[in-house]
Amino acid sequence: MDKLTKTTGIALLKKLREIRQFEERIIPLYPTDVMVTPVHLHIGQEAVPVGVCAHLTAADTIFFGHRTHGPALAKGMDMNKLMAELYGRTTGCSRSYGGSMHVVDPANGMLGSSAIVGGSIALGVGSALAAKLSGQDRIAVSYFGDGAMDSGVFWESINFAALKQVPVLFVCENNLLSNTMTQAEHLFAKPTAVVQNFMPAFSADGTDVQSVYSVVGEAIAHIRTKRQPAFVECRTKRWMKHQGVDRDDLTYNKVDPKQDDPIWKLEQGLLENSMITEAEIKQITKDIELRIDAAIEFAQNSPFPNAEDLVREV
Amino acid sequence: MDKLTKTTGIALLKKLREIRQFEERIIPLYPTDVMVTPVHLHIGQEAVPVGVCAHLTAADTIFFGHRTHGPALAKGMDMNKLMAELYGRTTGCSRSYGGSMHVVDPANGMLGSSAIVGGSIALGVGSALAAKLSGQDRIAVSYFGDGAMDSGVFWESINFAALKQVPVLFVCENNLLSNTMTQAEHLFAKPTAVVQNFMPAFSADGTDVQSVYSVVGEAIAHIRTKRQPAFVECRTKRWMKHQGVDRDDLTYNKVDPKQDDPIWKLEQGLLENSMITEAEIKQITKDIELRIDAAIEFAQNSPFPNAEDLVREV
Amino acid sequence: MPWSRIEQSHSAADSGRIISYKDAIREAIDQAMIHDPRVFVIGLDADDKFGAFGTLLDMTHPERIIGTPISENAMTGVALGAAVSGMRPLYVHLRVDFMLLTMDQIVNYVAKWRYMTQGQVKVPIVIRAVIGRGWGCGAQHSQTLSSFFTHIPGLKVVMPSTPYDAKGLLLAAIKDDYPVISIEHRWLYKNTGGVPQELYTVPLGKGRILKSGNSLTVVATSAAVIDTLNGCEKHNLDVEVIDPRTLKPLDEGMILESVAKTGRLLVVDYDYPSCGFAAEVCAMVAEKGFASLKAPVQRYTFPESSMPASGILERAYYPNPDKIAARIKEMLAEQPVLSRA
Amino acid sequence: MPWSRIEQSHSAADSGRIISYKDAIREAIDQAMIHDPRVFVIGLDADDKFGAFGTLLDMTHPERIIGTPISENAMTGVALGAAVSGMRPLYVHLRVDFMLLTMDQIVNYVAKWRYMTQGQVKVPIVIRAVIGRGWGCGAQHSQTLSSFFTHIPGLKVVMPSTPYDAKGLLLAAIKDDYPVISIEHRWLYKNTGGVPQELYTVPLGKGRILKSGNSLTVVATSAAVIDTLNGCEKHNLDVEVIDPRTLKPLDEGMILESVAKTGRLLVVDYDYPSCGFAAEVCAMVAEKGFASLKAPVQRYTFPESSMPASGILERAYYPNPDKIAARIKEMLAEQPVLSRA
């Protein structure tokens, strides 16, 4: 706990737990078909979005892909809006036109997400270019998985960001999996070894929110002061199947229930350093649970869209 | 001349001169509008295609882009066929349907070239995959400029070649220019620094055919024995404008008439080592000139296509 | 050439063997790979345990199934490079939407290579793509895009609607020395039908009349064929249903002959309307079959909109048998235009 | 919003100031960048000394002209990312063929972003692309592709044919909060015409009748408009020539009204035929204007082939004023279909 204050530690824990508990509630609900949209769960990987977004203001923009829940909640999306989107209701963040993979919340710097792997990396660069051209001091984040690094748009994006020196943070949430392919099967080179030829490239332990928080802090300080791009790779573990609500059963993706659990790690650290008590953790857990109850109720009671509104904002 | 035998040295010189003289003859002809097709001249860069193709058999395949004359002649295309293609005649290598940027000669391992920068890099990888799948011991070459390295398809191609370990040679003919952009303006990283994370990456002096010949020899030995990919960057100088028949006038692309001339360099070396005489050089020059005369005559006397044959082999 | 002995059989089999559309595709690929060692499969997740929705499971030659990174654009170039080097690649995309990343390779390269080399280089490449909505996937995972490929000279495009055609068209595509795009609607995968065991081809460019009728011609593609047939059966409609099977080259003669009989045309195509395949068929008939038309041609397509995610909207977006039947009834209720000013 | 005060002026200017199509574009861009600091230009070679065929030379704000590497796909995403972050990017491609590399970003992203976010995020992005054959460039440097963009919901498509429209449509596109694709034929660049000095917009979605006539309606796009007008003048033809200017949204009313008067339709579109814009217009008229048609609709397009390189073939491939006039005469010589069996 040498890097975290008590306030920060507890704030991070609340976000980690918000994402975890939100998704754990999805697990039993999903098979009942109340959510007719694919879900890509973040369970186990929460340290990455939480550690990154802790350094961002609402004005900083972030662009991510299909695995939306983690970064969306970490960046400040209201749980109600996200839950209602999954429920296909007009109170959802995209009025239910987008579904689980297309979340949006302009007030919190989320200007849309994409289900086509790779492309949104370029959007972050463009958003950073906009900041540069218009003299804003915000930054932009391109947030993606290791699979997205296979794509040509990744290469083109880091090159352009480096050439034009725009204030963008590239975050690779590296769960070492692209669907069922291991990283060795889909990407030959080490991410940082390549990217360091374009910009400062950092590595963090993506199962440990302290590590992500401190490494990303360093990277973002570089971006904010130098107005130059930076890259952070966060190695983490996917606990669930690529899609849906089942635990993964891949023999090559064994999960250690403690060492791979950012929540266990942070709670241990906070407890050992007497920054939190078991009772406080219980209370945090319970408060979040109540908020999720409310979000589910909100979603359930929200209206479905009208079929007549099909062609709208085309 | 420590690396070349007399036979090889003279063979290389003949190819260098063939390309140079072929293109020098285009220069005065082009403004007369006998060739209605864009030309991208190789003058000054001849050492690269010649040094590479000296190691290739007819069965080895090569895929290149818009700057075709150098690799086409170096790989063995008949001058008549290339000249007739420029003249828009049916005896051209593509029956005049392709033009300067789309040359083809299956018997010499040239299965087509492309005017869209980047894409043909992937074709070389596919051709190497075909060799691997069908158990052929030939190799394939992806031949491209530094500008092509900007493109996403380059990144995707080197990754796939490394993952699947296919026998492909990537050659970057690096004239440090992409049209009027310098390399610093279009590609942030050093080519070999990036590519060495995927495969052995070599550098050669692309203004010196000895250097290209020996470095590519090493790379190809690796590919042929290990059946693995390799990369060679050859730094060279473009003497002419990107397109057309004018000398370049870019202040940042100053050409040294000796140090940047592969022909001068090789001839000096051969002369100093008494491997050739001035008279022999003259004779070589003259023989080539006669062959070019014949090629022009062949082209001029060849038929134009019939307008009725427009829709053919679609 | 191992393929020259494979006979074309044009009529649906009386073999009595009933298998699914998915299994018909699987069998075609397996047999093609056994039959010709130049045939190989490439695609993202092609080699995973799901086997491209089951169409690549338990292959006799798994060593010729090549998985790829998320690099669709270069992978298309890789397939082309292999094809011009003597192989016969079969590229598979689990969603057609990913093919948008490959349009440069498909349009600038694959489609033009044979023309630019004037036939000195053959391009025996087949690209399969799965289409169709499902489970609130939203706008980026639900497109059809068949008109893109149909627009481009140098590409052939097939959209099999039955298990018999799925096998026969895929084998014809693999056998062909030109690039062929094959688009498969996921809703058809579980449908069953008679499929001969042996290797056979359904000729590219030949349509099929799935139902004869006199009052109106419906030209439908892919899943729309099945929906139209179901709609007609349920609502007892006397219409002729034509499945062109190949969008390009199009069997114009079959369509024109039918319209000459019925005088009316409806095209049902699950795709965006503007510049779509439905527009092409309507334009072709208004050009070449104008004198037979007794009433305005009509198109039934997606609305002019992307696909929404929410279930209610998704269902409103998609045509179905009842909606198609309703549209046909409307058309039949209209007075023919018999003479002009 | 600096743009709300810019007035729409629909009729060609009587300003008397004659400038070229190229200069009209240049002026529009320069004025837009002066007028609105959010407007910037991005593209390969946009910042070089040729200035995108002269359309970007001597700009007042060169600091907002961003050159790019050969990375068309990501650059489109960069433009989109900037657009959703409050800028108004104008992306320029020196050849439309390079846009094939960007189809994923254009179709999956740019076109759908507003719909997927239900208007919470605006997408004020303009993509210009130059088309047209020249000098034996061959199959990969000569395409049109307008039907690709017209096919996709969420995109607007303009093809200005006159200097006046070039300026006004480009300004309308930059002002618009939806993505607009603008396709410019290189042969038009030197054409001159009256262009007002001030900022003005030509409304998106409104066509223009360039010549009135009674015997036949020609709908033509881009350079085909000029060729058609020249052909009609030279051969003294009494036809009505409509330039839709915007391919999407299409001014269907103007076309239908004209066909109601003439009874005949020819669409001249320099693009591949199948599923092209010509097919769309023919289908639309056969659907909605069927009762007015006295004869088969016709399309005049490229042949079903890629573009060859050799000059003779290139010329054979391209329509021109005489060929268009000949086609019109043929159509006029045909007997009308007045009644049906």
Ligand SMILES: Cc1ncc(C[n+]2csc(CCOP(=O)(O)OP(=O)(O)O)c2C)c(N)n1
């Ligand atoms: C261009 C493209 N190709 C394929 C897919 C199918 N797909 C969806 S997610 C995914 C894996 C992505 O892996 P990664 O980027 O590491 O993200 P993760 O799922 O691990 O978070 C794939 C292949 C897609 N959505 N887009």
Ligand SMILES: Cc1ncc(C[n+]2csc(CCOP(=O)(O)OP(=O)(O)O)c2C)c(N)n1
């Ligand atoms: C995808 C694409 N974008 C842009 C162009 C226009 N263009 C043609 S050649 C060229 C420069 C290529 O530079 P490089 O690859 O280094 O080859 P060189 O001309 O130097 O041999 C450009 C930008 C193109 N042909 N294709």
Ligand SMILES: [Mg+2]
């Ligand atoms: Mg991953």
Ligand SMILES: [Mg+2]
């Ligand atoms: Mg170069």
